[in-house]
Amino acid sequence: MKALVVVAHGSRREASNDEVRELVARLDDSAGGTFSVVCAAFLELAEPSIPDAIVNVIDQGAGHVTVLPYFLSAGRHVASDIPAEIEKARVRRPGVEIRLAEYAGSSEAMLPLLLDLAIS
Amino acid sequence: MKALVVVAHGSRREASNDEVRELVARLDDSAGGTFSVVCAAFLELAEPSIPDAIVNVIDQGAGHVTVLPYFLSAGRHVASDIPAEIEKARVRRPGVEIRLAEYAGSSEAMLPLLLDLAIS
Numbered sequence: 424m425k426a427l428v429v430v431a432h433g434s435r436r437e438a439s440n441d442e443v444r445e446l447v448a449r450l451d452d453s454a455g456g457t458f459s460v461v462c463a464a465f466l467e468l469a470e471p472s473i474p475d476a477i478v479n480v481i482d483q484g485a486g487h488v489t490v491l492p493y494f495l496s497a498g499r500h501v502a503s504d505i506p507a508e509i510e511k512a513r514v515r516r517p518g519v520e521i522r523l524a525e526y527a528g529s530s531e532a533m534l535p536l537l538l539d540l541a542i543s
Numbered sequence: 544m545k546a547l548v549v550v551a552h553g554s555r556r557e558a559s560n561d562e563v564r565e566l567v568a569r570l571d572d573s574a575g576g577t578f579s580v581v582c583a584a585f586l587e588l589a590e591p592s593i594p595d596a597i598v599n600v601i602d603q604g605a606g607h608v609t610v611l612p613y614f615l616s617a618g619r620h621v622a623s624d625i626p627a628e629i630e631k632a633r634v635r636r637p638g639v640e641i642r643l644a645e646y647a648g649s650s651e652a653m654l655p656l657l658l659d660l661a662i663s
Contacts, residue, residue: 427661439616491661496559524660532656540644541547541611542577
């Protein structure tokens with residue numbers, strides 16, 4: 424069983440966190456063929472934390488977890504902070520494959536997405 | 544002549560600002576049919592500012608400017624801060640149509656973009 428954990432930064436503004444949760448719920452609806460579970464996690468300021476979310480999907484039966492940073496830039500959060508949080512989950516549930524996907528802003532699909540918004 | 548100003552938050556980490564500038568340069572290459580000029584601007588921590596970028600494209604001949612927030616959530620920055628910066632440009636160059644596009648995270652294309660990264 425495969426799980427996907429989408430990691431956002433987290434905001435003091437709860438509506439922003441809820442916006443991420445809603446996006447991830449819609450992703451869960453459309454990702455059924457690939458991921459049995461899709462959930463949101465936050466680097467800071469909101470719950471669940473990254474290790475808590477990973478441990479939770481493993482305890483639901485996931486034997487392979489993909490962590491996807493919902494970030495636009497390859498800054499410190501993507502390069503260091505998220506890997507460090509993943510490591511905390513590895514300590515709590517050793518032996519499960521946890522893979523870090525590329526961050527959102529790195530996608531080649533971002534260009535047409537922006538252009539489409541610009542002309543809408 | 545139409546111009547597109549892509550607005551990012553701006554970072555203390557110059558590599559993140561450069562990542563935005565490179566993305567916008569690629570957008571400029573692919574948007575020639577719709578926008579004669581595409582440039583980056585930053586809400587804070589980096590240059591150019593939003594009003595400076597808008598004034599610059601107007602002075603290059605743009606009679607219509609689209610401002611596109613490169614943000615993932617509809618927070619205070621998107622709802623209040625960016626419109627306030629646009630207003631400063633309107634005061635400096637009245638009579639030019641300046642339109643605020645939807646922010647990146649609102650795009651329906653974000654779901655397939657994330658799913659594609661997750662399975663790559």
